[in-house]
Amino acid sequence: MRLKTFFATYLLFLCILFSSVGIVSVYMTSSQVSMLKEKSAGQYQAIAHSLSRDIAVLYGRGMDLVDFSLAVDNLVSGYARYYIRQNVHISIADLTLSGQGNLLSEGEVSFVIQGAEYFIYIAGFLPGRLGYFQLNYSLNVTENIADMQNIQRILLFSAIVFSIVAAFALYFILSSIFKPLSIVAKASRKIANGQFGERINVKGNNELAQVALDFNKMAGKVERQIIFLEEEAVSKQQFVDNFAHEIRTPLTSIYGYAEYLQKASLDEKETIESAGYIMDEANHMRKIANSLLELATLRNYQPVKSPISIPALFEDIGQTMEASLRKHNVRMVCQSDIDTIDGQEDLIRSLLLNLCCNALKACPPAGGNIRLEAKVLPNGTLISVIDDGCGIPKESLPEIAEPFYRVDKSRSREDGGIGLGLTLCNKIAEVHNAEMAVESTVGEGTSVHVTFTTS
Amino acid sequence: MVALILIVEDEKAINTLIKKNLELVGHTCVSVFDGESVFNEIERYDFDLILLDIMLPKLDGFQVIEEIAVDIPIIFLTARGRVQDKIRGLKLGADDYIVKPFDMLELQARIESVLRRTNKADKLFCLRDVKVDLSSRQVLYKNEAVDFAPQEFILIEALIKNRNIAMSRDKLLEIAWGYDYGGDTRTVDVHIHNIRKKLGWEDVIKTVYKLGYRLEVKL
Secondary structure (H helix, E strand, C coil), X not given: CHHHHHHHHHHHHHHHHHHHHHHHHHHHHHHHHHHHHHHHHHHHHHHHHHHHHHXXXXXXXXXXXXXXXXXXXXXXXXXXXXXXXXXXXXXXXXXXXXXXXXXXXXXXXXXXXXXXXXEEEEEEECCHHHCXXXXXXXXXXXXXXXXXXXXXXXXXHHHHHHHHXXXXXXXXXXXXXXXXXXXXXXXXXXXXXXXXXXXXXXCCCCHHHHHHHHHHHHHHHHHHHHHHHHHHHHHHHHHHHHHHHHHXXXXXXXXXXXXXXXXXXXXXXXXXXXXXXXXXXXXXXXHHXXXXXXXXXXXXXXXXXXXXXXXXXXXXXXXXXXXXXXXXXXXXXXXXXXXXXXXXXXXXXXHHHHHHHHHHHHCCXXXXXXXXXXXXXXXXXXXXXXXXXXXXXXXHHHHCCCCCCCCCCCCCCCCCCCCCXXXXXXXXXXXXXXXXXXXXXXXXXXXEEEEEECC | CCCEEEEXXXXXXXXXXXXXXXXXXXXXXXXXXXXXHHHHHHHHCCCCEEEECCCCCCCCHHHHHHHCCCCCCEEEEECCCCHHHHHHHHHCCCCEEEECCCCHHHHHHHHHHHHHHCCCCCCXXXXXXXXXXXXXXXXXXXXXXXXCCHHHHHHHHHHHHCCCCCEEHHHHHHHHHCCCCCCCCHHHHHHHHHHHHHHCCCCCEEEECCCEEEECCCC
C-alpha cells in the first residue's frame, strides 16, 4: 500500500518534472537560435549596405577592371579581417567572372551544421547596380550552442538531483502518514499470535485515531471473550475432576462390598450390612444424578411464575424442617414483611429448603438459631436465611457455589450432602433474575441474601 | 502373616470394607477416621502397617506421614490418582500408593508385599495336620513331607495368602500358569482335587458356586 502510493506519486512527479525540463530546453534552443538568426540578418544587412557603398565609391574612380577587382578584394579582405573577430566569415563572389550564381534563395538565413561546428549562413546579392556581387556571410555559433547545451545539461542534472531528493522526501512523508496504519498492523499481528492484551496508544483526533480507537474496542471485546472462554474451560475441567472424584468414592464402596459379598463366606448379619452399604452408596449416586439432571433442566429455563404467599411458604418450610430442627436442637424464627412474591413455587421452596438445610448443618451440635426473613427493598424483595453456626472462611466464599465444592477439604460426606445444593440455589435464583449473596464470619454465622428485583 | 494394621480413612463405608477384608486373611485392624487420631493409636499399639488416606479431616495424609516419628511401613490408599500426588506420597516415604477404586486381591497382594519386604510376613502356615513353610516351599502332612508339582505349590500359596477369600478359577490359573497359558480352567479343578486328597483338605478348600475355591480358616 505504502510502496504503491510511493511509486505512483513518484512516477507522476518524474513525468511532470522531466517533461517541463524538456519543454523548457526545447523552447530555449529555438529562441536562442532565432535570436542569433535575427542578429545575423541585421549584421548581414549592415555589412551589405556599407560594402556596396564602398564598392560604389571604388567604381566611381573609373579604374580598369583588373585594378577594380583587386581593390574590391582588398576591401573585402579588410572587412573580413575586421569581422573575423566577431566569428563572422565574409566572402564575395563576382558573378560576372564565375558565371551565374548558384544561389538558391536570396537573403535567406539558414542554420548549417558542419562536423562538430554550427553556422548561421546568409548569401545574397549586393543591392543596386552592384547586383552581380554575391555576398556570403557565415557566423560561427558553435560556442553559443555549446553554452546552451551546457545550460541544458545543468538543467537535466539539477532535475535528477532534485528527483532523488524528492524520492527521499516523499518516502519520509509517506512513512509518517502510514505510520499509524503500520502500528495497527503490528498490533493486529500480535493479537493474531495470541497476545490479546495488545492495545494501540491513540494520539490526535483524525480518521486514523478513530480507526485505532475502534481497533482497541475490538481488541478489548476479543480479550474479554477469550478470558471468559478460558475461565469457562477451567471451571468445566474443575467440574469434571470433582465429578470423577464424587462418583469414584461411592463406586469404591459399591464395588468393594459386592466383591466382599461374592468372595467371603458371610453370616446373615454381615450380608445385610454389606448390602446396606451398597444401597446407601447407590442412593448417594442417584442423588447426584438427580441434582445434576435438575441443574441441566434449569439451564435456560423460564420459570412459570405465580404469586407465592410468603408466610405460608415459611410455615411450610418450618413444618418440613421441624423433625430435624428438634433433633439438632436448633430454633428457627420466621419473619415476613411481605405477602407475596412472583416465582415458581416448587423452585423457590427448594431454594429456601436447601439454604435452611445448609444453615442447620452449620449449627454446632449444642444447638443454634436460624432466622428466615422477608423484607421490602426499594427495587424488589429480599429473602434472607441467617444462622449463628460455624461460618465459612473468607477465602472459600467465592467458590462455595461451585459444583461439588466443599469447605472442608477432606470432603467428608458424613452429613449426607452431595455438594450441589448451593449450585442449585444459585441457578434457581438466576432463572428468577434474583441475586444470591453470601456473608459469613467464622464462628459467628452465615447470612444468605436472595434479592428479587422487580423488573 | 498375621499383622496389626491401622486403617486411616474418613469414609466409614470404605474403612469398614478394608477392615473386613483384612480380617478375613487374619490381620488385626484398628480403624481411625481422621489424621490426628493416628498419633494416639501409634502410641498405644505397635503397628506393622498403616493404610493412609490423603484427604482427611483435621490433618491430611501428607502431613501425617511427615509427622510420624516411628518407623512403620505406610501405604497410601486414596482417590487422588494424579501422578504428582503419587510422586509426592512416595517421596515422603510411603512404601506403596494405591488409587481408589481398588481391587481387594490387589490390596491384599500389596499389603503382603510390603510386609514381606519389611520382614513382617509370616513364613509358616499351620492348619490341622498340615504345615506349610512358604520360604523353603515345603509341605508336611502328619510330619511327613509331601511332594507337589510346582503349580500345585503355587496354588496352595495363593489360597493361603488369600485365605477366606474366594479365588476365581481364572485368577488361580493366571497365578499358577501365567497369562498366556492356553489351557482350560478344568486344569485348576484337577490340581485342587490333588491337593485336597494329598493334605486331607476336602472340607478346608471349599468350592464356591460358579466362582472357584476358598481356603476356609476359622478365625
